[in-house]
Amino acid sequence: MALSDIVRSAEQALNKTAVKIASKRGWVPAISGYTGYGSQHSIRIYGRILAVDPNDPLPLAVDNPDDKSAQRGWRQFLTVQLPDHPFTVTVGDKHIHAHTDDNGYIDISMDNPGLEPGWHKARLSTAGAEEAVADIMIVDSEHPVGIISDIDDTILVTWLPRALVAAWNSWIKKTNTRTPVDGMAAFFARLRQAHPDAPIFYLSTGAWNTYRTLKRFMRRHGFPEGPMLLTDWGPTETGLFRNGMEHKKVQLRNLIIDYPHMTWILIGDDGQHDPLIFSEVIKEHPTQIKMVAVRTLSPREHVLSHGTLAPLAEVAKNARATVPIIHGQNGHVLIEEFAAKPFGAKPFEV
Structure with a gap:
């Protein structure tokens, strides 16, 4: 056994x-x-x-x-x-x-x-x-644009990959002291201004136990309402913990299947594996990804997050699709990038 x-x-x-x-x-x-x-x-x-x-x-x-x-x-x-x-x-x-x-x-x-x-x-x-x-x-099946956003270290400061730091933030700190990523609520508002009524889905490897805390956090800090697709941290048939990357991939694919006529804006950070996940989704569904926005962690955040100065991964440059992408250390920078290039940065071969 x-x-x-x-x-x-x-x-x-x-x-x-x-x-x-x-x-x-x-x-x-x-x-x-x-x-x-x-x-x-x-x-x-x-x-x-x-x-x-x-x-x-x-x-x-x-x-x-x-x-x-x-x-x-x-x-x-x-x-x-x-x-x-x-x-x-x-x-x-x-x-x-x-x-x-x-x-x-x-x-x-x-x-x-x-x-x-x-x-x-x-x-x-x-x-x-x-x-x-x-x-x-x-959501109207014919709606043109939807938004899928990560939570940890994208809108909420967690430093999730660093187990001890994440444990302190999730287990020890009081639930009303969590810190939002600067300017991200404003960035969401800007996206909704450009794409009125765009539905928002929050996708995270966080546990369902934190659902109520996260919902209060989002309302307190002005993030738009939307379903949160969380997971269970307990052991599974294949491992001691659920595979966070696989959870995100499955949920992303489910949404793309559920709304086949919708194009998506994907929002994540480079402190975990979001760029790798986005790269795979772009390869599989190149016509359904409208834009990618990546919140770049500072060198200090990278060290606290996973112990190195560099990102764990970047959006791959050898995929088969061309998708606009913008980067920024916070929501204010992403707003500036989006304002300069409303559909993302100049296309690049991902």
């Missing part, structure tokens, strides 16, 4: 024991909805079911942008998930009955029951819990 299988089995056994203890103490199910998305043909709905202490004071709603509450980051990772737990999703007059996965997550794909482009709500329910709402962003 592989080490990942042993760790995964241990995690499941530990959570099973935690569920039994929680049940004896009178804990109850609590269901949460995450922002989903869809087209005029299909929709994707996300959420999670955990066991919680009913005597704990209820946290302020994530939809409250004035929420000033804060906690140490590690507290959002200490959860008792309810695997294989029955729930119901209601969209309009359509009901879907299903069960959570091994980590208590809800991930439902269904035909669009007639929702028009715009924002809608799905209702999530399970026995013994208060009903929850999951927002759904329905």
